Amino acid sequence: MAKTILPYIISGISVGGQYALIAIGYTMVYGILRLINFAHGDVFMVAGLMMVYMAAALPLYIAIPLMIILTVFLGFMIERVAYRPLRTAPRMSVMISAIGVSYLIQNLALYITGGLNKNYPAIPWISDRVTVFGMETSRVTIITPFLTIILVVALVQLINHTKIGMAMRAVSLNFETSQLMGIRINNVISATFIIGTFLAAVGSMLFFTNYPGVVPTSGAMPGLKAFVAAVFGGIGSIPGAVIGAFIIGIAESLIKGLDTILIVHGTITEQIGFATFSDAFTFVLLIIVLVFKPTGLFGEKTTDKV
C-alpha cells in the first residue's frame, strides 16, 4: 500500500511547491490591491516560453537569468499599463482588465508559437533522473520543496525586517492611511509585482521541467490552482498560501492516482475515472473553504461597517 502511494505523495509535494511559488504572487497582490491578478498564471506561461526560445539561442547561464529578468519586467509592466490607470476605478473594472491582459497574453503566445507545443529545454542537473526510496524520478521533484521553502523563508525575512517589507505590511492593512503616512504606494505595489513574478519565473523552471512542453494555455490551470491555494490558506497570508499549495498539490496527485491505488489495494476492480476530477477537486476544495471558512486557514476576519 505505502509503496503505491509514496510516488504520488512525492510528486504531489513537488507540484505543491511549484504552486506555492505562483500562489505567493497571487496572495501578495491580493493582500495589497484586493485584486485577483488573472494574468499571473499567464506570466508564468510566458516565463516558460521565453526559456524555450532563449535556451535555443543562448547558453543556459545567460538564458536563465535573462528569462527571470524579462519575466519580472513583464509583471512590472502589466501593473504599470493595465492596473495603475484603474487605481480609483471600481474593483470590477480592474478585475476585467486583468482578464483582458490574460486574454491578450494567451493570444500573443498563440500567435508566436503558432499554437504548437514547445518542448521545454532540459536543464542539466535538475532534469537528471535519480532514484529515491526505490523509485525513479527527476531531481527537480526532490529539490522543489526545499527550494520553495528556502525562497519563502527569505521572503518572510524580507517582509518582516526590511523597510519595503514594512511598507508592504502597512499598505495591506490600510491602503489610504499608508498613503497619508507618506508611503509611496506605487513603489510598494511595483515591488509586490516584482517579487511575485520573480517567484513565478523560478516556479516555471521547476514546473515545466517535469512536463513535455509549453502551450499558450499552460498557465491557466496552474494559475487558478495557485489562486485557490492562496484562498485556501487565507488570502494575504504567505505561509497560508504555501501550506495551501502543498495540500492542493498532494491531494491532486493522489486523486490522479486514486484508480491505480484502489485497484492495487483491491477495493475496486476497474477504473472509475477519478483522474477526470483532479482539476475539479481543487475547486471543490475552494468552494468548501469559501462556504465554511471564507477567511481561509490563516486569514483574518473583517467586518463590514454599516
Place this chain on the structure above:
Amino acid sequence: MRKDKPCVLKVEDITMQFGGVVAVNNFSMEEYEGEIVAIIGPNGAGKTTAFNVITGVYAPTNGRVSFNGERVIENFPRGKMKKAYLGQNAGKYTGHLEPTPDKLTALGMARTFQNIRLWKSMTVFDNVLIAKHLKRTSNLFSATFGANRVEEQMQREEADALLETVGLADVRDELATSLPYGKQRRLEIARALATEPKLLLLDEPAAGMNPQETVELTKFIGEIRDQFHVSILLIEHHMDLVMDISERIYVLDFGSMIASGTPAEIQTNEKVIDAYLGVTDDA
C-alpha cells in the same frame, strides 16, 4: 410618555459583544405609538450599534426586541460566546430569532443611514419607487410579462405623491446623488416612508447639516410623524434638534444606558453632563 398608546418597540436587555468588546451593554427601551424618541450619547457610546441590532443588521449577543407586541429578535450567548460573554442576564433569554433587515422592514420598520446610502445610479423617483417593491403582490412572471400593470401604475402614482409631500417633486428626474446634501437626507427619509413603516429610525439625520438646514429638518420630522402616523426613533448629536422634538431621550455612554427621561430631565441630569463634559478622577 404616551403609555395609553400601544407599545411599538420594546427592547429588552440588549447586549452586543464583538470579540472581547461590549459595544452595547444591557440596553432596554420602549417606544409608544406616535412618539419621537431619541438616543443620544458621546461618540462611540454604541448608539449606531444599538440601531443596527434593532434593524437586524447585527444579531445581538443577548436580549430581545419586540415590535408591535410581537417578538422579532431574540438571542442568547451561544457557541464560542457562551464562555466569552461579559454581559449580564445570561440565561434570561432562550429563544433564537435572527431575521434579516428586510424581514423587519416588511413588518414595518424603516431606517436611514448615518452616511447617506441612496442608490447612486438612479433618479430621485426611482429611489422612492424601488422602496415600493416590498409592497408588490406580483410575482416574477406577472411582473415580467406586464400582468401587474395596475399595481405598477399605482406604485408610480404613490411614489409621485410621496415626492410631492416631502417637497422633492421638482427634482423627480434628477440623479439622486446630484442633489444637495440636505435634499439627499430628505430623499432618504422619503424612501424609508415609501415602505409604509410604523416605526421610522433615523440615524443622525442632521449630520453634516448647517443650522438653517437643521431647523428645516426639525420641522420636517415633526410633520412626517403627524402626516404619516409613524413613531420615530432617532440618534442625533445636534442637541437643539433632539431637545426640540423628542418626547423622551435615552442616554448611552460606553455601551450602557446612564439616563432616560424627558428633555428637561436629561438636561439637568448630572450623569449626562459628566458623560458629555468629562469628569476628573478626583472629583
Place this chain on the structure above:
Amino acid sequence: MKQVNASQSSKKSSWISFLITLAFLALVFCLDQIIKPTNKMYMLLTVLQKGSVYALAAVSMNLLNGYTGLFSLGHAGFMLIGAYTYAIFTIPSSARDTVYQYFDAAIRVSFPEVLSNMMGPAGTALGVLAAVILAGLMAAFFAYLIGLPVLRLKSDYLAIATLGFAEIIRAMFQWQKLGPITNGSNLLKSFARTSKFKLEVGDTKLVLSTFVPVLIATASIFIIVKLVNSTYGRAFKAIRDDEVAAEAMGINLAKHKMISFTVSSFFAGVSGAMMAMVLSIAQASNFKSAMTYEILLMVVLGGIGSISGSVIGSLLFVAASEWWLRGLDSGTFLGINAPGVFRNGFRLVVFSIIIMIVVLFFRKGIMGEKEISDLFRARKKKARGAAQ
C-alpha cells in the same frame, strides 16, 4: 403633466424598438432565402447565427454582472449544461447508437421525433423548442443548487467560486461513468441543427438556418428586457448600487440574487442549446473558462449595464473575429500583403489589443448604461427643447 409625457414618450420609443425588431426579423428571414452557402456574403449569415448565440449569452451575463452587480464567471458551465441537454434530447433514435459509440445510451427520448410522430411536421419544431426550454431549465436548476452556497459570497470570491463550479461541471460531463448520458469525453452530434431547419410550404422550401437562432435570441432578449424594466429589475439595480440599503428597504437579498442568478443561467442554458444547434456538435472541452472571459469582454465592449450594448458588443465581436479581421490571419489585410505578419493568430492579437484599449480608456464601452431606445428619447427631448 410632465410625468405623463415621460411615460408616453417611453411607450412610444418602446413601440419604435418593437417595430425595428420586427423589421430586423423579417430582413433576416429574407436574407436566409437569398444568400446561398456558396455566396461570398454567406459570412453575414454565419455572423448572425453565431452572433445571436453570443448576444443572448452576453445579455444574460449582463443581467447578472451589470444589473445585479453579481460578478459571476460560471457562464460557460451553464451553457455547457444547456448544450448537452439540448443535444441529448434531440438525437434521433436512428443515430443514437453511432453517437454513443462506446456506451449504452441511457436517455432514449428524442423530443422532435416523439412530437412529430404525434402531430406531424409541426411537432418537430415544437420538439426543438421543448428541448431548448428544457436546456434552460436544466441550467437554471443547476444554478439554483450552486447558488445556495455561493451567492452569499462577496464580489471576487463569488467570481472565483462560480468559475470553480463551471470547471466542476465540465469535469462531471466528461466523466466516463456518466458516459451513458453524456457520452463521456466524446462529442455529441447528429442532433437537430440549424443547417437542417427548413419550412416546407407546398413545393417551396424555406431556409430557416439563420432565422431560427435569431428568433430565439430575440425572443429571449425581449423577455430579459421586460424583466429588467419590471419591479424586479429595479430591485436588482438597487442591490447592485447598494446592497445594505436595498436590504434595509425590504428587498430580500438571498431571494433576489437567486432569481437573477437562475434567470441568467436559464438564458445561458438556452444560448448553450443554440450554440449546439448552430455548431452541430456539443463537446464539454469547448466550454472552458476562456469562453466565459470572451463573453465577459463582449459585455464590457458593449457597456456593462446596457442590454443593447451587449447585443452590439457581441455582434461586433463575432463579426470582427469571424469575418472582418479574417485577413489578418491569412496574409492579406486591407490590401496589404504581408504573410510574415498576417499569419494564424494575428487576428486575435489585434483583437485583444482593441479590447484592452476599450477596457482601459473607454471604460463605459460603446453604450455605457444607455439603451438604443434611450437614444430616440434623447433626440426627441432635444427637438422639443429646440422648439421651445
